[in-house]
Amino acid sequence: MFTTRPELAGTHGMVASTHWLASTAGMAMLEVGGNAFDAAVTAGFVLQVVEPHLNGPGGEVPAVFQAAGESRPRVLCGQGVAPAAATIGHYHSQGLELVPGSGLLAATVPGAWDGWLILLRDYGTKHLRDVLSRALSYARGGFPIIPRIPDTIDAVTDLFKEHWPSSAELWLPGGRAPAEGSRFSNPVLADTWERLLAEAESAGSDREAQIEAARRAWSQGFVAEAIDSFARQAFRDDSGRDHAGVLTGQDIASWQATYEDALTVDFGEWSLVKCGAWTQGPVLAQQLRLLEGFADRLSYVDGVPTAETVHIATECAKLAFADREAWYGDDPSVPLDILLSRQYAANRRALITEQASFELRPGSPSGEPPRLPAFAVPYFVPAEEISGALGEPTIGNSGVVRGDTVHIDVVDAAGNMVSATPSGGWLQSSPTIPSLGFCLGTRAQMFTLEPHFASALVPGRRPRITLSPSMALRDGVPRIAFGTPGGDQQDQWQLCFWLAHLVAGLNLQEAIDAPNWHSGAFPSSFFPRYWQPGELVVESRLGPATIAELRDRGHLITDAGPWILGRMSAVSRNPSDGMLRAAANPRGMQGYAVGR
Template identity: 75%
Template sequence: MFTTRPELVGTHGMVASTHWLASSAGMAVLEDGGNAFDAAVTVGFVLQVVEPHLNGPGGEVPVVFAAAGETAPRVLCGQGVAPAGATIAHYTGLGLDLVPGSGMLAATVPGAWDGWLTLLRDYGTKSLRDVLGYAIGYARDGFPLLERVASTISTVADLFRDHWTSSAALWLPGGRPPEAGARFRNPKLADTWEWLLAAAEAAGSDREAQIEAARRAWSQGFVAAQVDEFFRIAHRDDSGADHAGVLTGEDMATWEASYEDAVSVDFGPWSVVKPGAWTQGPVLLQQLLLLEGFTDRLSYVDGVPSAETVHLAVECAKLAFADREAWYGDTGDVPLDVLLSRDYARDRRGLVGDHASLDLRPGSPGAVAARLAGHITRGPSAASRENSGALGEPTVSGVGTVKGDTVHVDVVDRWGNVVSATPSGGWLQSSPTIPSLGFCLGSRAQMFWLDEGLPNSLAPGKRPRITLSPSLALHDGLPAMAFGTPGGDQQDQWQLGFWLAHTVGGMNLQEAIDSPMWHTNAFPSSFYPRSWTPGELVVESRVGEAALAELRDRGHSVVDAGPWTLGRMSAVARDSRDGLLRAAANPRGSQGYAVGR
């Protein structure tokens, strides 16, 4: 089949990410003797500069990885928790029934800095200056501004001018939105990173001591102090009112990144590995388990999925995501053992018919009835369609409502280390810029419910159930592939399309990424205002007119997304038989890139 670019094959190292500058910086670290962890951290910091509408220093990062010499993959949690003052009573006392999607109330403890530094300390080899220097250079000296960044800034320009004046000072130079392609600088962010480096290097020459000093300077030093002060000021948010935040310096001082076991399910020679149910990651495993009963009905012709393949995948996705809404969260009693069992999948599979379902149907693992948030039981918000639509990565809606998205990075090195990370949050449009630091904090708390007693109910010290969902795959028990994509609720749907193209369609990494993608919006969005559209199916037109017509006949409300619009997948792989490394990246948007040799 035709591919937009070749699948890269080499022996030294491979980096794939959502921006060419970040991939190139990661490869430079590999060329300088660094390992996959050094490269991934480097990429993560550069992405905070060059894709500021999709992630930032005040965001978060989950990482799934396999380290050479270790027996099992692990997950690093760089997702911060809800502040001590983030109680349901506080939010409902403000007259809110949902956590706003922007502003100060939506912030959790920023986790990306501590997450990346913890990974660097424990698995990397380079110094903090080695991996942070590339990002500092782009922040200080400038980088070419993506069209989507310029468009995002233009959309929120009035909000910045009228309410978020500190953001206007940074993102509206001369009072106007910057031009796409213009050289853009963020010297205040460069200063912040240099101050953190100074604190690190004041601890002496030991690499780990420097990293620990930099972690403290963030969570217990000047960064936390500046956050604490700024979050006492009320700012406008998506509710239409001005609210101060509840995040404090103490919240930052008492949290740190952590490691945990990964979740996995075997599929023949493959094992697919995901973070746990504080993410949506297990829904990919649920979808694959459901589809096991339909393997003889899945097919591809010249890289294009059949209408039957898309239909079955979408109907299985609806069931898996309904379970996400009912059962996933940062609690100790999520019944993953049942949700990821083949017996449960077999029972749920009987709900898949030849026509599209228009109902949200969570299951009852262990014969326990599902309970959903009141916002869901009141029904879909048919008049609120900003989370729906053809672009699949709706960073900014046509009516000016701003949503953020995400970035992704995959790295494999010659020693067999494999890393997949999906950083997000701290988007330039998520909350006002902290003027003394040059960045803003995230809005991940919008994913909590304000109903009591649900797995994903808001509570101090709790992680929101996030959409961020990096992936790893083992083949015959050995680390073989890392992959992922931005896209919020669509992440594990586009990853499913990639996986099926690769394992069912027999395509290589680049062919599988280029294969036509799809997703459904038939379950509640994780993002404010939490709307959804039953029956809606968004499909790239390259599936063909006949397939689109058949899907409509099956009862799907089909949105033709155009030929190249859905997903920003990237992937790397390692063949344990000959040590060959592979990589591929998404051509959509002319932005993602894989590099290697």
């Protein structure tokens, strides 16, 4: 099996993320006595600076984790909710049938700051300044610009110059995007963080008191005030018109990050740990449940999946994601117990044949006929307009710009384990707030504007997000934390990893390096919500014969090239000997694992 890098092994700690600066910052925290939670928060803040096209301070953070000594995994919900004025009626009154994918109308309450801070408060050991200092130094002193940042800015330069002047001021120094490899800083963001730290430290020396003061300074202080004032202005969005936002300071003050029980689904000696149906996370469990009936047909040859393996996995994905469209959302009525049951999977499995399906076929888990949103009709887009969908972030030549996300996995010697997928507030999502140095996220685009769906827009509800961190338990003990950016593809590329690692027996790095694939045969979660029936995007390293067989089975193949799909990272711990391992994605030459 060809592999690009060695799987790392050690006993002190491991950090893997989508950017080397975040991984090294997290490891530096472990080296000075911090635990996995301190390291994850440190890395998370660094990613807000060095991958600003993929996440930012105005975004969100879901995570799954288990603390050493605790008996079960938990979920951190750092995903903000829809504002009080974000009603379906308001958007319809603006002549909208979809929530725009950019601008202020798509803003939910920013969740990342409060999410990271309660995780630090409850499970970390360090002060806020300790975990924020590395990100602050990069914001103040500069960081090297990776290639995708100027690519992203180039795609929205006209928008910035004509309609978002505050973004142009920050991201177009001298009227153009910063050059690849150049040093770039965001001193206004640094000032914002310094002011938050000053508020924190004015509460005295107690660690928790400082964190609580910093939370208040954000949600009830100068940050919320600046957001409230800025969101009342109208700016151009994906609808082609100018709209003001509906987010207020009161919305921010009324919300806080929370914890909840993780979704844990058993597959023999292994269990999968995910967030609930307010994310797309359960679709990975649904895919694995469907695949249980095909276990004897899944195989790899020299680390490469066979055509039959890819075909079966793709057809299982189509069924799981069809259920996502019909049933998932932030609503207690979502019938997850039935959707994840073996009996339901057996009924659904019977729909899979030797040929590719071109239908969107949700099931009836509660006996009620499934309903689909109006946008869940085939929308064929010329290939040249969606070529950007093969990488991250997804920037199509049509000018529609959708952000992506980042990922962090950490494990320490004590057995603390964290998998986090921060996102939102990317530089192209909405105009930069001049006094804060960051912009708001656009996660509300994932709501539907049709009532009676669990994913329908309702004030106070979380959008059904694509962010999907993962853990795997073996015999009930945390063994692996893993995840990837990629929007709708996250739980498909994670399936590729799961099959390569746990079915084919490849190590973490080999499993990440193995060829990936994904289906586009269900509605996108992002504006304008298009989908491509029958589409199967593959890495060419599957091999000509395998790709030809998939075409013969009816799949509409897009060959993405040899190394482009996924940005997976993973860490693991063997409790029997305390050995820690880690690996990260080589695609894009940006993600790295570190450890000792």
